[in-house]
Every structure is written in structure tokens, then in C-alpha cells.
Amino acid sequence: MKWIITFLIVAAGTCPLSLAADWRQFRGNAANSVATGETLPTELSGDTIAWKARLPGRGLSGPIVIGEQVFVSASSGYAQDRLHVISIDTATGTQQWDREFIATGRTLTHDKMCNATPTMASDGERVFAFFSSNDLICLDLAGNLQWFRGFGSEFPNASNSLGMSSSPVVLGHTVVVQVESDAESFACGIDVESGVTIWQIDRPRAANWTSPAILPATDQQSALVLLQSSKGLTAVDPVSGSIVWNFDQGASTIPSVTVDSGSIVIPSNGLTAIRPGKDNTFEQLWNSSSISPGTSSPVVVDGLAFALNSAGVLSAGDIKTGERLWQLRLRGSFSSTPITANGYLYLFNEDGNAFVVKPEKDQGIIVSELDLAEKILCSPGAANGALYVRSDAHLFKIAERH
Numbered sequence: 001m002k003w004i005i006t007f008l009i010v011a012a013g014t015c016p017l018s019l020a021a022d023w024r025q026f027r028g029n030a031a032n033s034v035a036t037g038e039t040l041p042t043e044l045s046g047d048t049i050a051w052k053a054r055l056p057g058r059g060l061s062g063p064i065v066i067g068e069q070v071f072v073s074a075s076s077g078y079a080q081d082r083l084h085v086i087s088i089d090t091a092t093g094t095q096q097w098d099r100e101f102i103a104t105g106r107t108l109t110h111d112k113m114c115n116a117t118p119t120m121a122s123d124g125e126r127v128f129a130f131f132s133s134n135d136l137i138c139l140d141l142a143g144n145l146q147w148f149r150g151f152g153s154e155f156p157n158a159s160n161s162l163g164m165s166s167s168p169v170v171l172g173h174t175v176v177v178q179v180e181s182d183a184e185s186f187a188c189g190i191d192v193e194s195g196v197t198i199w200q201i202d203r204p205r206a207a208n209w210t211s212p213a214i215l216p217a218t219d220q221q222s223a224l225v226l227l228q229s230s231k232g233l234t235a236v237d238p239v240s241g242s243i244v245w246n247f248d249q250g251a252s253t254i255p256s257v258t259v260d261s262g263s264i265v266i267p268s269n270g271l272t273a274i275r276p277g278k279d280n281t282f283e284q285l286w287n288s289s290s291i292s293p294g295t296s297s298p299v300v301v302d303g304l305a306f307a308l309n310s311a312g313v314l315s316a317g318d319i320k321t322g323e324r325l326w327q328l329r330l331r332g333s334f335s336s337t338p339i340t341a342n343g344y345l346y347l348f349n350e351d352g353n354a355f356v357v358k359p360e361k362d363q364g365i366i367v368s369e370l371d372l373a374e375k376i377l378c379s380p381g382a383a384n385g386a387l388y389v390r391s392d393a394h395l396f397k398i399a400e401r402h
Contacts, residue, residue: 026167044370051093065383075115105133105152109163147195199241260300286322
């Protein structure tokens with residue numbers, strides 16, 4: 001029988017904050033790496049490092065930002081079994097609180113990963129920290145525990161020797177988690193307030209490190225959650241868990257799908273673009289094997305589809321046709337997914353070098369670079385005119401000086 005540990009809420013919940021200025025989950029509010037409405041610094045230098053805050057343990061999870069708080073997760077201890085959820089003041093970089101828990105599931109990961117690999121998510125009132133050990137922790141913004149789900153204990157076979165990395169997403173009153181391995185695979189929708197499972201569906205039994213994405217609502221269809229695997233892409237109703245449609249032509253198990261203006265760009269045979277139609281159908285728009293992402297998920301903005309391979313080659317394609325328009329070679333190896341804001345791309349390589357790229361129709365131009373001198377494997381976040389990125393040791397805030 002599935003179990004759940006529930007706890008009394010210690011402090012009253014806070015009111016939802018403005019979504020526009022937040023960065024609430026992996027790849028942002030819409031899970032598409034676009035920082036809508038943000039203007040970030042483009043000329044990076046030491047002067048644009050507003051602060052850096054010390055972090056415990058290890059972490060590949062990206063930061064999320066709710067109001068004046070930036071949240072990160074970390075894992076510490078010899079066995080990576082100490083789970084940290086940390087709140088830091090966005091203005092000063094001062095740690096507000098660090099809540100620590102014990103992992104209930106498997107904590108072994110590849111050396112390049114760690115238990116704190118998935119990025120947290122939030123509904124504006126609560127934060128949801130997910131770990132490779134398949135522990136899902138819900139706290140309010142003051143750090144009070146709301147509920148805890150130990151999927152590692154509930155589903156002991158749902159793990160792999162390299163570690164899990166899928167980040168949750170929040171749609172309405174549901175937080176969606178994707179847990180897939182060779183032995184046991186499932187996805188489920190969890191009620192944000194109670195932590196109770198609303199729905200659960202079986203998933204293909206194969207190792208998978210992708211994260212869910214969001215297909216926004218239209219006049220014909222409510223918002224859907226997109227679940228990717230080696231089999232393809234499945235659109236699921238986040239309220240009921242019912243499957244709406246399937247794209248069955250296969251997909252990557254590392255970079256994740258993204259959505260832009262109704263088009264769904266899937267890391268499948270390079271990149272494949274589809275568009276949902278009426279009666280739960282979809283049409284394929286194009287496929288391009290010449291635009292192929294590595295570990296980083298694709299990014300689509302201003303009519304261009306971007307794919308970054310692990311060797312640092314950035315490719316830009318026409319979102320209407322899939323034609324590759326240009327390539328730009330950056331320095332170093334890349335694991336993190338870029339984000340885009342106000343017409344610029346922000347990319348971080350594994351050596352800690354930040355790049356600001358201005359994409360044009362026929363070329364990409366490197367505007368500035370900054371060496372943070374620490375290994376960076378996570379994807380950055382952006383909110384209120386600031387860029388946030390973390391290494392194992394530190395969380396950095398990059399912003400214009402005022």
C-alpha cells in the first residue's frame with residue numbers, strides 16, 4: 001500500500017506572488033527557457049557579479065526564484081543522503097534558511113551527477129524539491145514542512161545506477177513527477193496542498209533523464225503536460241492523468257521537449273517539430289537531423305530553434321522549415337540548457353564560462369564572456385533583471401550595478 005507522511009502546517013501560508021517576475025521551475029515558468037519580460041545584463045564582467053552565496057554539499061539543480069527568495073537544493077554526506085532545501089535573499093545573498101532531510105531512496109549516482117540533480121518547482125506558495133533518490137519534499141516559503149513523499153521507498157525498483165534527473169513541473173493544483181527506469185517506470189500527479197496522488201500512469205520501462213514540459217491551453221484544449229521518453233512524446237491531462245495523444249516516432253532520453261507558439265519541438269532524430277490539431281491529433285511540420293542537441297534541451301524564440309551540442313556548437317534553425325541557418329562554436333563542453341531574455345541567449349559551459357550571444361538571422365554574435373572559475377552543470381534562472389546560476393560551491397547572482 002502506498003504511504004504518505006503528512007505534517008501539520010506550522011505557519012500560515014503566504015499569498016501567491018506575481019508570476020511575471022518569478023522563475024518557478026526548470027527552464028522557467030512555461031518550462032521553455034524563455035525569461036519573458038526580463039532584461040538581463042549583456043556586458044558581463046566581475047562588476048556584474050552582485051553576490052555569491054556559499055552552498056552546502058553538491059547540486060546540479062538550477063535555482064528558482066519566488067518574489068525576493070531564490071531557492072536551490074543540495075545533497076551532502078558521504079552517501080549523498082542528506083537532502084538540503086535552501087532559501088537565499090535575492091537582494092543580499094544571505095541564507096534565510098536551510099532545511100535538511102534524510103533520503104529514503106537510492107542515492108548512488110554517476111560522478112558527473114549527484115542526488116540534488118532535479119530542479120525544484122513552485123506554485124508561488126510552496127516549493128517542491130525532488131531528488132535523484134525519488135524523494136519529493138514540499139515546504140512553504142518560510143521553510144515549514146508541508147508533506148513528504150518517499151517514492152524511493154514506495155517504488156524501490158524505480159532507479160538506475162547513474163542517477164535520476166527529471167525535474168517536476170506544476171500545472172494548477174498538480175505537481176507532476178516523472179520517474180522512469182529499466183525496472184519500474186511511472187508518472188504521477190500530486191495534489192500540491194495534501195501531497196496525495198491524484199493520478200498515476202505507467203511509463204515505458206527504460207532509463208530516462210528528461211523532464212516534463214507544458215503545452216499551454218488554447219480555445220480548443222486545456223493545458224497539457226508533455227512526457228518524453230525513448231518511445232516518443234505523450235500528452236497527458238494534468239487534472240485526470242488521461243492520455244490525450246501520442247507521438248510514437250522515438251525521442252531522446254536526455255534533452256527535453258520545448259514549446260513555442262503552439263509548435264512542439266522534440267529532440268527526435270535531430271529535432272522534429274509538430275503542431276497539435278483538432279480531435280487530439282497533430283501534424284508533423286518538419287524534421288532536421290542537422291540541428292541536434294547534446295545534453296542541453298532546445299530553445300525556441302523569435303522564429304529560431306536553437307540546439308547546443310555537448311562540444312559547444314550552437315546551431316540555429318528556422319522554426320517554420322527546420323532549415324539550419326547558422327552555427328556558432330563556443331569554447332568548452334556544455335551540460336546546461338541555455339535561457340533567452342530580451343533577444344539574447346545566456347549559456348554556461350562546464351568550466352564556468354558564461355557567454356552572452358546575440359542571435360541574428362544569418363549568424364550568432366558573442367557579445368560578452370565571464371569566467372566564474374567553478375564547474376557549472378546546471379541551467380540558470382532569471383528574475384527581476386538578474387541571472388542566477390550555481391556551482392557545487394556557490395550560487396551566483398549576475399545583475400547590473402545600481
